Amino acid sequence: MPLPEPPSPPEPDAPEDRVVNLLHDALRGARQAALDEGRDPEEITADITEKVERLRRLNASGWPPQG
Numbered sequence: 001m002p003l004p005e006p007p008s009p010p011e012p013d014a015p016e017d018r019v020v021n022l023l024h025d026a027l028r029g030a031r032q033a034a035l036d037e038g039r040d041p042e043e044i045t046a047d048i049t050e051k052v053e054r055l056r057r058l059n060a061s062g063w064p065p066q067g
Contacts, residue, residue, distance in 0.1 A: 023052065 027048050031041035 023048075 027045065030044045030048065034041040034044045
């Protein structure tokens with residue numbers, strides 16, 4: 001009886017998925033830090049959301065210029 005083939009290695013995440021995962025990890029850490037410090041984690045969420053939206057607008061505008 002032949003041995004089963006080993007499972008194939010997982011496909012690497014697309015760059016966008018890695019960025020999303022990093023952002024989720026950063027948000028989770030920031031929210032926990034806010035809770036630990038007695039601050040409102042929703043303030044952290046709003047701040048990070050604003051920064052992400054700003055980055056999306058910059059990306060959509062073609063920034064930085066390719067020269």
